Amino acid sequence: MKFRDYVGEDVERKVRRRNWNEVIQEDILPEFTKSEERRIILETSIGFGLSKMDLKRVFDYIKSWLIRYDIKHEAVNPYLTVATVEGNYKRDRFIKALKKVKEGHVFEPDGVYILREDNKDFIIIDYIYNHNFVGDINECLSNFKLEKKENTCYVKLFSMEAESFPLYLFDQMIYSLPELPDVEAGSVGLLVRRK
Numbered sequence: 001m002k003f004r005d006y007v008g009e010d011v012e013r014k015v016r017r018r019n020w021n022e023v024i025q026e027d028i029l030p031e032f033t034k035s036e037e038r039r040i041i042l043e044t045s046i047g048f049g050l051s052k053m054d055l056k057r058v059f060d061y062i063k064s065w066l067i068r069y070d071i072k073h074e075a076v077n078p079y080l081t082v083a084t085v086e087g088n089y090k091r092d093r094f095i096k097a098l099k100k101v102k103e104g105h106v107f108e109p110d111g112v113y114i115l116r117e118d119n120k121d122f123i124i125i126d127y128i129y130n131h132n133f134v135g136d137i138n139e140c141l142s143n144f145k146l147e148k149k150e151n152t153c154y155v156k157l158f159s160m161e162a163e164s165f166p167l168y169l170f171d172q173m174i175y176s177l178p179e180l181p182d183v184e185a186g187s188v189g190l191l192v193r194r195k
């Protein structure tokens with residue numbers, strides 16, 4: 001007796017697809033037909049997760065200033081953004097390549113700044129790109145025929161309304177800032193937007 005006869009209903013077998021690209025594209029863009037997918041350009045921010053413990057001292061210090069001066073803010077999950085690229089790619093293959101790129105790279109801090117994006121301000125720690133990492137990431141992107149839109153290397157700590165943190169207070173806060181930590185990239189993360 002066959003299993004489907006025993007259960008009393010039709011049991012469909014899962015068929016593996018040979019065209020891996022179709023499966024990945026369906027994952028990323030489920031609402032488009034296959035012919036439309038080829039024309040869609042994806043903008044992707046590439047980043048890496050970080051240990052919150054490494055950033056705790058700086059995070060707590062900045063938070064104390066925001067609370068003291070009653071500046072409405074939201075904490076942002078720490079994430080080292082390293083580049084923004086455009087193009088289509090096979091997600092699993094791309095993540096596997098980025099995991100190899102991150103190995104052995106440590107990023108040194110440059111300073112704390114305010115970054116404005118979409119009418120919001122973010123307090124960020126800016127990090128210095130090391131030359132070996134730039135070479136490795138560019139080589140990785142060339143294998144996927146992705147166009148790099150911008151080089152960035154920062155961690156967002158807090159978001160707030162635009163211009164809500166007066167610059168003179170920000171300068172005072174920076175003056176007694178604790179030592180900024182070096183960071184090592186953790187798990188790979190991709191933030192995908194359709195253009």
